[in-house]
Amino acid sequence: MEIKIKKATPKKRKAKPTDESKLGFGKIFTDHFFNIKYKEGQGWYDPIIEPYRPLQLEPTAMCLHYGQEIFEGLKAYRGQDGAIYLFRPTENIKRMNASAERMCMPLMDETLFLEAIRKLVILERDWIPRGEGTSMYIRPTMIATEPALGVHSAGEYLFFIVVGPVGAYYPQGFSPTKMYVSEEYVRATKGGTGHIKAAINYAASLYASRIATKMGYTQVLWLDAIEKKYIEEVGTSNIFFVIGNELVTPPLAGTILPGVTRNSVIKLAGYFGTKVVERPISIQEVISASENGSLKEAFASGTAAIVSPVGQLHFRGKEYLINDGKTGPLAEKLYNEILQIQYGFKKDPFGWRVKIRNAEKAKKG
Numbered sequence: 083m084e085i086k087i088k089k090a091t092p093k094k095r096k097a098k099p100t101d102e103s104k105l106g107f108g109k110i111f112t113d114h115f116f117n118i119k120y121k122e123g124q125g126w127y128d129p130i131i132e133p134y135r136p137l138q139l140e141p142t143a144m145c146l147h148y149g150q151e152i153f154e155g156l157k158a159y160r161g162q163d164g165a166i167y168l169f170r171p172t173e174n175i176k177r178m179n180a181s182a183e184r185m186c187m188p189l190m191d192e193t194l195f196l197e198a199i200r201k202l203v204i205l206e207r208d209w210i211p212r213g214e215g216t217s218m219y220i221r222p223t224m225i226a227t228e229p230a231l232g233v234h235s236a237g238e239y240l241f242f243i244v245v246g247p248v249g250a251y252y253p254q255g256f257s258p259t260k261m262y263v264s265e266e267y268v269r270a271t272k273g274g275t276g277h278i279k280a281a282i283n284y285a286a287s288l289y290a291s292r293i294a295t296k297m298g299y300t301q302v303l304w305l306d307a308i309e310k311k312y313i314e315e316v317g318t319s320n321i322f323f324v325i326g327n328e329l330v331t332p333p334l335a336g337t338i339l340p341g342v343t344r345n346s347v348i349k350l351a352g353y354f355g356t357k358v359v360e361r362p363i364s365i366q367e368v369i370s371a372s373e374n375g376s377l378k379e380a381f382a383s384g385t386a387a388i389v390s391p392v393g394q395l396h397f398r399g400k401e402y403l404i405n406d407g408k409t410g411p412l413a414e415k416l417y418n419e420i421l422q423i424q425y426g427f428k429k430d431p432f433g434w435r436v437k438i439r440n441a442e443k444a445k446k447g
């Protein structure tokens with residue numbers, strides 16, 4: 083299928099941000115977006131990159147009523163050589179299709195998906211920031227658009243991709259976060275949707291997040307829904323602990339997101355000689371490790387957050403400082419290594435970078 087491109091007129095184009103230190107996350111979007119429609123019996127049709135605009139939806143569009151909505155998050159980078167790269171895009175594409183399968187939504191052809199990202203990022207390449215820790219965030223999304231109120235999987239969908247320049251996910255940048263361990267509310271349970279990137283997971287997490295934020299914490303650290311005993315993830319990232327000499331992270335057992343950055347951290351840490359163990363970790367084990375001094379550090383991982391150190395845990399009314407509230411050496415090393423691979427300052431031992439455009443030649447004169 084050929085992707086049509088309809089460019090915005092120069093007059094309609096927005097001013098690009100001038101201060102890359104103030105980009106923040108997910109507030110600025112470029113001049114164009116990709117979209118494609120789906121109808122049962124017809125399949126996907128009319129792929130187009132067109133000027134960014136509001137969507138037109140019927141008030142009865144099923145995504146608005148029954149929550150059939152999934153998304154992904156990946157990034158494009160301006161390499162130190164001036165070329166443009168994606169980081170492990172196939173992982174996100176496959177995960178989006180796994181999300182679609184679970185939510186009874188249509189799968190997207192992987193080649194067309196990657197081509198849509200490639201064409202959109204290349205068209206918007208002047209929006210890719212160059213500063214350290216900055217990138218172009220890519221947000222593929224699928225929503226049910228069929229106008230109907232009976233509860234069933236919809237027969238019509240819209241898939242779209244928006245992109246925009248981003249800096250650090252947290253306003254404080256790469257510095258230790260404070261986590262609130264929730265025992266009252268849960269994020270996901272076995273057999274549910276915690277392992278896919280469904281919008282409903284994030285909506286369901288907001289109430290506890292609001293409580294945590296009001297109390298001064300950055301994020302909620304979720305426990306398993308049945309026993310409220312085992313650590314799962316942070317709503318926007320996966321979680322890692324350094325206990326003794328091991329890097330420990332909860333296993334992919336159907337309730338946490340199989341993060342692309344989680345997988346990259348596991349592979350990179352192993353490559354650097356750290357023993358990495360995927361196993362259930364109880365909150366009690368972490369608290370005991372904090373008390374007996376074997377909890378060396380903790381950090382979260384995600385596309386948006388990259389690697390973000392955790393400096394403090396709140397559990398049952400008590401505060402537990404991790405590494406004296408400071409960024410730990412492994413979090414720092416992994417953060418730097420991942421960024422340096424993404425920008426091409428370091429060799430890419432796993433072949434994660436995908437070049438989508440060569441550096442432009444400097445203009446003469």
Ligand code: COI
Pocket residue numbers: 154155156284318319384385386387
């Ligand atoms: C990401 O890390 O890309 C995410 O999707 C997490 C969050 C911003 C929802």
